[in-house]
Amino acid sequence: xxxxxxxxxxxxxxxxxxxxxxxxxxxxxxxxxxxxxxxxxxxxxxxxxxxxxxxxxxxxxxxxxxxxxxxxxxxxxxxxxxxxxxxxxxxxx
Numbered sequence: 001x002x003x004x005x006x007x008x009x010x011x012x013x014x015x016x017x018x019x020x021x022x023x024x025x026x027x028x029x030x031x032x033x034x035x036x037x038x039x040x041x042x043x044x045x046x047x048x049x050x051x052x053x054x055x056x057x058x059x060x061x062x063x064x065x066x067x068x069x070x071x072x073x074x075x076x077x078x079x080x081x082x083x084x085x086x087x088x089x090x091x092x093x
Contacts, residue, residue, distance in 0.1 A: 044075040050089020052082040 047065055051057040058080055065076035081089045 041074060044077050047076060047078045048089050049078055049080050050082065050086035051080065053080045 045065075045068075047061045049057050049061045058078065061078045065078055068074070069076045
């Protein structure tokens with residue numbers, strides 16, 4: 001025997017009380033911040049510049065890398081990969 005109930009119908013939304021939403025957020029937020037608190041990145045960051053050294057792209061990458069290094073306390077390395085009409089830089093891994 002099949003019982004018909006409005007709560008068993010397809011696409012029926014059962015509203016959740018506001019205090020349960022707040023309680024679930026209070027439980028989940030500390031876990032989120034603990035996961036993001038890890039020291040990232042753990043090794044030096046490479047800026048890959050697809051232009052030759054000494055150009056405006058290289059100079060800007062070095063200035064930005066220096067400022068990021070000062071602010072984050074992490075080393076940033078500028079890696080120039082010129083050639084092939086600057087196609088090599090974006091595909092370099």
